Amino acid sequence: MTHPASTSATSGGTAAAAALRLTDVTLRLGSDQQQVTALDQVTLDVRPGEYLAVTGPSGSGKSSLLAVAGGLQTPTEGTVHVADADLTALTERRRTAHRRQHIGYVFQNANLLASLTALEQLLLPAHVAGRLDAAARTRAGELLEAVGMTHRADRRPHQLSGGERQRIGLARALVLSPEVLLVDEPTSALDRARARDVADLLAEQTRQNNTATVMVTHDTEILDAADRVLALRDGRLT
Numbered sequence: 044m045t046h047p048a049s050t051s052a053t054s055g056g057t058a059a060a061a062a063l064r065l066t067d068v069t070l071r072l073g074s075d076q077q078q079v080t081a082l083d084q085v086t087l088d089v090r091p092g093e094y095l096a097v098t099g100p101s102g103s104g105k106s107s108l109l110a111v112a113g114g115l116q117t118p119t120e121g122t123v124h125v126a127d128a129d130l131t132a133l134t135e136r137r138r139t140a141h142r143r144q145h146i147g148y149v150f151q152n153a154n155l156l157a158s159l160t161a162l163e164q165l166l167l168p169a170h171v172a173g174r175l176d177a178a179a180r181t182r183a184g185e186l187l188e189a190v191g192m193t194h195r196a197d198r199r200p201h202q203l204s205g206g207e208r209q210r211i212g213l214a215r216a217l218v219l220s221p222e223v224l225l226v227d228e229p230t231s232a233l234d235r236a237r238a239r240d241v242a243d244l245l246a247e248q249t250r251q252n253n254t255a256t257v258m259v260t261h262d263t264e265i266l267d268a269a270d271r272v273l274a275l276r277d278g279r280l281t
């Protein structure tokens with residue numbers, strides 16, 4: 044298989060070097076009469092340790108890009124490789140298992156569990172993975188600190204602000220140091236100083252854990268920390 048290493052959406056690496064690879068991905072949504080091309084022939088490589096930011100206006104396909112990269116949505120055409128497996132070729136069950144093992148996902152609305160405290164939200168992924176040991180507890184505590192939430196450790200989601208929930212959602216995704224980290228608008232509920240802290244934390248964690256990070260945002264003030272910035276327009280990556 045050959046790949047156009049000269050295009051802006053590829054980092055020029057070999058097939059083995061990419062932690063995340065989308066090849067000619069098209070996603071069509073809606074019914075026949077009102078079909079929308081949410082992603083249009085997107086090709087993208089993200090290597091381990093790389094922090095990629097993708098910008099674009101509302102409706103340009105940012106959430107669709109993450110949903111496809113994370114195996115939450117199957118593309119109409121094209122392939123999605125994560126950690127050397129083609130997500131589009133796996134059964135749903137295997138795809139879910141692969142996702143749990145290799146992908147961290149930070150949803151815009153945080154998707155926290157109502158009954159758990161902030162600290163418990165961070166311990167849950169390790170618990171589910173059967174890895175809730177002293178190291179996981181230490182890491183959860185460090186990440187709680189890194190997002191400035193140590194003083195809110197015992198609070199449940201309804202006792203937190205939108206920005207606080209967002210920071211817990213980010214810390215939770217980082218606990219298991221996923222190989223691929225997909226982040227949807229992580230600063231939409233944050234003030235400027237917090238937004239900058241979150242962008243810097245993503246950059247630091249990406250390098251420290253050798254994670255391939257893709258963050259989508261329309262916040263142009265947090266792009267400095269990224270290694271690479273691409274733009275989505277009408278589902279096309281430029």
Ligand SMILES: Nc1ncnc2c1ncn2[C@@H]1O[C@H](COP(=O)(O)OP(=O)(O)OP(=O)(O)O)[C@@H](O)[C@H]1O
Nearest residue numbers: 072073079081099100101102103104105106107108
């Ligand atoms: N279920 C759906 N059926 C039909 N069209 C859809 C569906 N979901 C999204 N779309 C359309 O697909 C396009 C891409 O949507 P997407 O949510 O990926 O954009 P976005 O860049 O994340 O937008 P925002 O910044 O507003 O969240 C938009 O035109 C949207 O209206």
